[in-house]
Amino acid sequence: MRWRRYGEHAALLDCTSLEEMSAARATLTQAALDGVEEIVPGARTLLVVASTSALEAARSLLASADLSHPPAADVREVVLDVRYSGEDLSLVAEDAGRSVDEVVTLHTSAVYTVAFTGFAPGFGYLAGLPAELQQPRLSSPRTRVPAGSVAIADEYTGVYPRESPGGWRLIGHTEATLFDPSAEQPALFTPGLRVRFRSV
Structure with a gap:
């Protein structure tokens, strides 16, 4: 350090x-x-x-400090319901050498942690993506990604809080509100938050 x-x-x-x-x-x-x-x-x-x-x-x-053994803390957890029908789901499955159902199982079986936030208000970089699903960003980013899109890129998964350009691989969609500027806590994702995804 x-x-x-x-x-x-x-x-x-x-x-x-x-x-x-x-x-x-x-x-x-x-x-x-x-x-x-x-x-x-x-x-x-x-x-x-x-x-x-x-x-x-x-x-x-x-x-x-012994950073190899960080202190335990009471961690909040949220579960997001996801429809796994993203535009890149088949591509992710093909590149992973897995079936679409296996990709969904891998993504929903992991427990993620918001490592940090950035890119857009409410966007969290979620660590914990299974190694089998770690894939690069798209070679050509989209000019429009719908709000609520669940995506993966490199070692992270994330959810687009609003419509925006983006180059992550889209695998699903959630109706959860990720960012509400009028709320007492505008962003759902804050560093340290534990996140799970549930297929619906």
Whole structure:
């Protein structure tokens, strides 16, 4: 891990892997250090917005922490109902060397964790995609992906919270609301949330 200053009141932690970043985030979140205002995870980075003294405390904490065994925490879980009829479902099955039913079983049998958010308000990058389903993005992104589209790309699965362009492989659709700016908590997906998918 390597720390870098990120303005006057923040520091960016470069991590070696998604797992290390997730463990560092869990460690800092559970510690609830005074003076830490915000913790923003990325694929291999962790931005900590805090006072100078809190940043020093965060550095010391992570330097001595065993990130191979992150602290356990009470984790919320949501289950999303999905119609597995996405435009790329057959392509995913073909590239995986599996039947469509096997792809659905693999996708619904996994337990995912929101590793970080980005791309669009409410979009979460969900870690935990089975290795058999890990496939690259489409070579030519679509100009329009419907809201609620369930998709996969590389090591992640995700759900498009609104209509937008996108290059992930579409395997299904959910009616769940992923982002509501008028809600007390606008985004359904927040880092650390556990997610399951259920075929309907």
